[in-house]
Amino acid sequence: SQQGEEDPQALSIQEGENATMNCSYKTSINNLQWYRQNSGRGLVHLILIRSNEREKHSGRLRVTLDTSKKSSSLLITASRAADTASYFCATDEGGGSNYKLTFGKGTLLTVNP
Amino acid sequence: SAVISQKPSRDICQRGTSLTIQCQVDSQVTMMFWYRQQPGQSLTLIATANQGSEATYESGFVIDKFPISRPNLTFSTLTVSNMSPEDSSIYLCSVEGLAGVYYNEQFFGPGTRLTVL
Numbered sequence: 130s131q132q133g134e135e136d137p138q139a140l141s142i143q144e145g146e147n148a149t150m151n152c153s154y155k156t157s158i159n160n161l162q163w164y165r166q167n168s169g170r171g172l173v174h175l176i177l178i179r180s181n182e183r184e185k186h187s188g189r190l191r192v193t194l195d196t197s198k199k200s201s202s203l204l205i206t207a208s209r210a211a212d213t214a215s216y217f218c219a220t221d222e223g224g225g226s227n228y229k230l231t232f233g234k235g236t237l238l239t240v241n242p
Numbered sequence: 243s244a245v246i247s248q249k250p251s252r253d254i255c256q257r258g259t260s261l262t263i264q265c266q267v268d269s270q271v272t273m274m275f276w277y278r279q280q281p282g283q284s285l286t287l288i289a290t291a292n293q294g295s296e297a298t299y300e301s302g303f304v305i306d307k308f309p310i311s312r313p314n315l316t317f318s319t320l321t322v323s324n325m326s327p328e329d330s331s332i333y334l335c336s337v338e339g340l341a342g343v344y345y346n347e348q349f350f351g352p353g354t355r356l357t358v359l
Contacts, residue, residue, distance in 0.1 A: 162347060171334060171352040172285075174243075217284060219348075228273065228338070230348055232285040 134233050135218055141239040148205045150236040152218035153198075159221045161194060162230070163203050166215045175203075175216075210242045244269055244337055246351035254357045255325055262321045263354045265335035270315035272339040275348070276308070279332040288333075291318050325358045332356070 135152050142148055152161070160179045164172040178185045178194045178201065185192045191204040205212055215237050219230040245268040255261050265274065273292055277285040288308055289299045297310040311319045322329050336350045 160346075164350075171246075172336075172350040174347045174349060177347050229275065229287055229290060231287070234284045 135216070135236045137236060138234065139237045139239070141241065142208055144208060144210055144240055144242050146208055146240075148208050148212070148238055148240070150203045150216050150218075150238070152201045152203070152233055154201075154218075154220045154233075155199065156220075156222065157196075161192075161201050161221075162219045163190075163192060163201075164217045164219060164232075166217065166235075168214075172217070205238075208238075208240045210240050212238060213240045214238060243347075244271065244349045246335065246337060246349060248333075248335060248351040248354050250354060251352065252355040252357075254359060257326050257358055259325055260321055260323045261325065261356060262319050263333055263335075263356075265318045265320070265351055267316045267337050271337040272315070273337065274312060274318045275336045275338070276310065276318070276320045277334045277336065279334065279353075281330070285334065288320070322356065325356075327358045330356055330358045 135150055158180055160177050162177045163175040165175055166172050176187050176190055176192050178192050180196055189206045194201045215235045217232050217235045219232045221230055247266045249264045253261055275290055276288040278288055279285050287300050288303045289297045289310055291297045291310045291312040293312050293315050307323055309321045332353045332355050334350050334353045336348045338348045
């Protein structure tokens with residue numbers, strides 16, 4: 130079953146605006162990761178935040194994690210047309226040989242020039 | 243990070259046939275994963291392929307339909323057997339555990355887009 134659930138499912142904004150996507154999950158995690166996928170291609174890893182971290186930055190990306198609410202958010206500031214893509218959160222489950230990622234349904238972001 | 247390649251990048255196949263997808267990594271990794279992404283959907287894990295052991299399949303996926311090989315630490319194959327149109331998807335491999343460090347990022351290959359007629 131899908132552990133991560135993103136909202137909104139689709140988001141359309143103008144270039145220069147900020148985009149916020151949210152992810153909720155159900156069980157305890159070691160880390161949560163965000164990925165980007167352009168038009169059915171491979172996934173690009175954006176950022177990983179560990180369960181003992183609350184906020185992380187990478188360039189125009191800001192990720193927060195609230196383990197008490199089992200939720201995370203991805204903020205893209207000053208968006209560009211090139212940011213148009215699907216964004217997925219993924220949570221890890223298990224450990225050792227049972228380690229795996231479970232992906233949410235994704236948010237389709239459209240940035241209009 | 244790791245550089246991961248997949249072959250073929252895309253294929254169109256007839257129902258009832260089989261296709262083997264290759265995944266090559268430029269460094270040794272312990273854990274490799276195979277995912278399926280159906281049109282407009284998220285990624286679903288098919289199986290985990292660790293070198294030296296049998297692949298571990300997720301619920302809904304069986305070895306007869308998706309046999310996997312993992313002959314060494316840099317290579318794996320996934321075969322989609324006896325294909326039907328419902329198998330039309332993007333198939334992606336990913337790796338984790340670079341340099342023996344775990345619980346870090348998974349890196350993905352570019353995917354194989356499969357269409358079954």
